[in-house]
Amino acid sequence: MKIVTAEEMKKLDRKATTDYAIPSLLLMENAARGLVDEIEKTLGPAAGKRVVILAGRGNNGGDGIAAARHLRMRGAQVIVYLFSPIEKVGGDAKTSLDIWMQTGGVLHVAGSFRWNHLTRELSESDLIIDALLGTGLSHPVEGDYAKAITLINRSGRKVVAVDIPSGISADTGEVLGVAVKADYTFTMALPKWGHFLQEGLEVRGRLAVIDIGFPPAMIEAAKIPVDLITPEGLAGFPPPRPRGAHKGTAGHLLVIAGSFGKKGAALMTSLAALRCGAGLVTVALPKSIDLATADLMEVMTLPLPETPEGTLSLAAEKSLLQAVQGKDAVAIGPGLLQNEETQRLIRTLIAEISLPIVVDADGLNALAGDLSALKKRKAPAILTPHPGEMSRLIGKRTDLIQKERFTVAAHFAEQWGAILVLKGAHTVVATPDGFVRVNNTGNPGMATAGTGDALTGMIGAWLAQGIDPAEAAAGGVALHGTAGDLAAADRGEIGLIASDLIQKIPEAIQNYVRRHSGVLPP
Numbered sequence: 001m002k003i004v005t006a007e008e009m010k011k012l013d014r015k016a017t018t019d020y021a022i023p024s025l026l027l028m029e030n031a032a033r034g035l036v037d038e039i040e041k042t043l044g045p046a047a048g049k050r051v052v053i054l055a056g057r058g059n060n061g062g063d064g065i066a067a068a069r070h071l072r073m074r075g076a077q078v079i080v081y082l083f084s085p086i087e088k089v090g091g092d093a094k095t096s097l098d099i100w101m102q103t104g105g106v107l108h109v110a111g112s113f114r115w116n117h118l119t120r121e122l123s124e125s126d127l128i129i130d131a132l133l134g135t136g137l138s139h140p141v142e143g144d145y146a147k148a149i150t151l152i153n154r155s156g157r158k159v160v161a162v163d164i165p166s167g168i169s170a171d172t173g174e175v176l177g178v179a180v181k182a183d184y185t186f187t188m189a190l191p192k193w194g195h196f197l198q199e200g201l202e203v204r205g206r207l208a209v210i211d212i213g214f215p216p217a218m219i220e221a222a223k224i225p226v227d228l229i230t231p232e233g234l235a236g237f238p239p240p241r242p243r244g245a246h247k248g249t250a251g252h253l254l255v256i257a258g259s260f261g262k263k264g265a266a267l268m269t270s271l272a273a274l275r276c277g278a279g280l281v282t283v284a285l286p287k288s289i290d291l292a293t294a295d296l297m298e299v300m301t302l303p304l305p306e307t308p309e310g311t312l313s314l315a316a317e318k319s320l321l322q323a324v325q326g327k328d329a330v331a332i333g334p335g336l337l338q339n340e341e342t343q344r345l346i347r348t349l350i351a352e353i354s355l356p357i358v359v360d361a362d363g364l365n366a367l368a369g370d371l372s373a374l375k376k377r378k379a380p381a382i383l384t385p386h387p388g389e390m391s392r393l394i395g396k397r398t399d400l401i402q403k404e405r406f407t408v409a410a411h412f413a414e415q416w417g418a419i420l421v422l423k424g425a426h427t428v429v430a431t432p433d434g435f436v437r438v439n440n441t442g443n444p445g446m447a448t449a450g451t452g453d454a455l456t457g458m459i460g461a462w463l464a465q466g467i468d469p470a471e472a473a474a475g476g477v478a479l480h481g482t483a484g485d486l487a488a489a490d491r492g493e494i495g496l497i498a499s500d501l502i503q504k505i506p507e508a509i510q511n512y513v514r515r516h517s518g519v520l521p522p
C-alpha cells in the first residue's frame with residue numbers, strides 16, 4: 001500500500017477527475033460513506049448516537065459534512081459546527097453544506113454560537129468528528145480553530161479524525177500550533193507520511209484507510225516511491241524449504257560480533273539467525289570469549305586474536321577473510337566495541353568482503369565519518385542504524401533526522417548504494433533505487449537491549465538463504481516487529497526482553513507462511 005504526501009494526494013485527486021472521469025464530488029460521497037461505514041464497524045451502529053462534527057471550510061470539512069448526512073440517515077443525532085463563514089466555503093464542500101442545510105441538518109456557524117454551548121454539546125456527545133483541517137493545512141493553527149481543537153482534546157470523548165488529525169502536517173507529522181488527539185484516524189484513499197512521523201504517529205490513534213474509489217491503475221501509474229511493508233508485498237518471503245533440504249541449502253551465516261563483556265550481542269545475533277532458518281551459523285569473536293552455553297549448542301565459533309581490551313585485533317584480518325570462504329552472508333557489528341584498531345579492521349572487512357553483508361551497531365560506528373568502505377564493496381550491504389547511530393554516520397542531529405526519516409534514509413541509500421534500515425517506530429527501509437518501505441509492525445516494548453542484535457541476525461539469516469537483499473531487509477524488519485508484537489501480547493510491553501522476541505520468531509514466520517499459503521507446509 002502506498003504512503004503519500006499532501007501534494008501526491010492532490011495530484012491523484014485531480015487525475016481521478018481529469019484522466020478517469022471520476023467527479024470529485026463522487027470521491028467526497030465515497031469518502032463520506034466510507035467514513036460512516038468505518039465508524040459503525042469500529043464503534044457500533046450510528047443509530048441513537050449523539051455526534052458532533054467540527055468542520056473547516058475546505059474539503060476536509062466537506063468530507064465531514066457529507067458524513068453527517070449519512071450518519072443522520074442511519075439514525076444518529078448529528079450537529080455540525082462550521083468554523084468558517086458560509087460564503088467562504090466553496091466547491092464540493094459547499095455542495096455538501098448545501099445538501100446538509102437543504103435536508104434540514106442542524107448547523108452552527110462560527111460567530112453565531114456560544115463557546116460554552118459547544119463545550120456542553122461536546123461533553124454530552126458519544127462521538128466527535130474532527131473535520132477541521134486535512135492535507136490543506138498550510139500554517140500553524142490559531143484563533144477559533146485552535147480553540148476548537150483544545151475543546152475537543154479536553155472533552156474526554158471518543159474522537160475520529162477525518163483523513164488526519166487537524167493541526168498535524170500531512171508531510172512531516174509535526175504539530176503546527178496545536179493538534180487534535182484522536183482515538184481513530186480514518187484517512188482517504190492512502191495513508192499519508194504524517195501518519196508515521198513525529199507527533200502524527202502519537203496523536204492519530206488507530207489508523208484505517210477509506211477506499212474512495214481511486215482506480216488501482218491510477219495509483220500504480222503515479223509511481224509513488226513510499227510503500228507500507230505488507231505480507232502481500234513480500235513476494236519470495238520466507239523462502240520455501242525444498243523437501244530435500246540440507247543444512248547447506250539454508251545457507252551459512254558468518255557473524256562477526258562480541259568482545260569482552262559483550263558476549264550477549266553475539267549470542268542473540270546468532271540465535272535469531274538460527275530461528276530464521278539459517279542452516280549454519282559461525283560466530284567469529286575474540287578467542288578469550290567462551291560462547292559454549294547450554295542454549296546455543298547449534299552455533300560454531302571461530303576464536304580470533306584480540307586486543308588487550310578483549311576486542312578483535314587487526315591480526316584477525318587474514319583468518320576472517322579466509323573464514324568468509326564457503327559462507328553465504330555476513331553480519332558484522334554487534335558488541336564489537338569502538339576500539340580504534342578494531343574499527344580499522346571493521347572498515348577493511350566491509351570493503352573487502354564480497355558477500356552480502358548486514359552492518360549494525362559498532363560496525364556502523366566504525367563507518368561514522370568515513371563511509372568510503374561502502375564504495376569499495378562488490379556485493380550488497382544493508383546498514384541498520386537507530387537514529388543515534390544514523391546521526392553519527394551522517395553528522396546530522398538526531399532530532400532533524402527524526403523530522404525527515406523517509407527522505408534522510410532515501411538520500412543515504414541513493415548516495416552510498418546501500419540498503420538503509422533506519423530503525424525506530426515504523427522502521428524505514430530505503431533502497432538505492434529511490435524506493436522507501438515503511439514497517440507497520442512492532443511496539444514500544446521493543447526498545448530494550450538486544451532487539452537490534454536480533455534484527456541483525458534475522459536479516460543476516462535471510463541474506464544467507466539467498467533472499468533478495470531488499471526483501472531480506474523489509475521482511476526481516478516486518479518479522480522482527482511481528483515477533484515483538486507476539487512477545488508483547490504474551491508478556492506485555494514493559495517486561496518484554498530481546499530473548500522473548502527471539503523465542504517468538506518461529507511463530508511470527510508461521511503467521512506469514514499461513515497468510516501466504518493458506519496452510520502450513522505438511
Ligand SMILES: NC(=O)C1=CN([C@@H]2O[C@H](COP(=O)(O)OP(=O)(O)OC[C@H]3O[C@@H](n4cnc5c(N)ncnc54)[C@H](O)[C@@H]3O)[C@@H](O)[C@H]2O)[C@H](O)CC1
Pocket residue numbers: 009013024025027028031056057058059060061062063092132133134135136137138139140141142145162163164188189212
Ligand atoms: N474529492 C474530495 O472530496 C477529496 C477530499 N479529500 C479531503 O480533502 C482534504 C483536503 O482538502 P483541502 O480543501 O485541500 O484542505 P483542507 O480541508 O485540509 O483545509 C481547508 C482550508 O483550510 C485553510 N487552512 C490551512 N491551514 C489552516 C490553518 N492553520 N488554520 C485555518 N485554516 C487553514 C486552507 O486555506 C484550506 O483550504 C483532505 O484532507 C481530505 O479530507 C480527500 O483527500 C480525497 C478526495
Ligand SMILES: [K+]
Pocket residue numbers: 060130131132133134161162163164165166
Ligand atoms: K481532520
